[in-house]
Amino acid sequence: MSAESPSSLPAPRPRNLRRSLIWAGVVVASLGMVAVSARELARGRFTPLPKLGPLPEFTFTRQDGQPWGTKQLHGRPFIANFIFTRCPTVCPVFTQKMARVQERTAELGPRLQLVSFSVDPAYDTPERLAEYGQKYRADFARWSFLTGDYAQLKSTIVQGFKISMGREPGAAEDDLLSIFHGTHFVLVDRTGEIRGYYDSADPEATERLEADAQRLTRDEG
Structure with missing residues (x-):
């Protein structure tokens, strides 16, 4: 049995294509947020600075x-x-x-x-x-x-x-x-x-x- 040519294969449904693109975008965005959060945590951005005591008035x-x-x-x-x-x-x-x-x-x-x-x-x-x-x-x-x-x-x-x-x-x-x-x-x-x-x-x-x-x-x- 001969293989079908690319032109004879059924085209993907537009709805499924849009859904795939949306999910791909979500995955990419999530990975980006994880990378940014990791960098910020490494810098200590989310760690409050210690309070080491008040200065007297001068x-x-x-x-x-x-x-x-x-x-x-x-x-x-x-x-x-x-x-x-x-x-x-x-x-x-x-x-x-x-x-x-x-x-x-x-x-x-x-x-x-x-x-x-x-x-x-x-x-x-x-x-x-x-x-x-x-x-x-x-x-x-x-x-x-x-x-x-x-x-x-x-x-x-x-x-x-x-x-x-x-x-x-x-x-x-x-x-x-x-x-x-x-x-x-x-x-x-x-x-x-x-x-x-x-x-x-x-x-x-x-x-x-x-x-x-x-x-x-x-x-x-």
């Missing part, structure tokens, strides 16, 4: 001489770091990394704030902080540099942020290596709650910081 002096603190920051997430302008070791790199965070979160604008606290406030006047910020191309609408009373700064940083800072006892004023401070970024949400610590020496941690800051700014945290 007010210090910004690089423009204006008071700046929890009152001005309320309602906006912010990233904090801790530096001093005459630091000869880690601070230049730490500040460069904050500048990179500023660049990579630029689309968020002033909704996400960056705050650098001086751990050497007797030397770091507002004028020196302004000059320091300009050196790193700080956008002062987003990035503030704070100075003030040493005891109050130390209390806020050590007791509030849980970041180490201080000076070796008996050190000379020009002994800059005697000044020490932590090198973690701290992420704070719009209510003043600490939501994460990120090692500035770890590139992956800095990437997580940027992603988590975007989540908080967009109310996904």
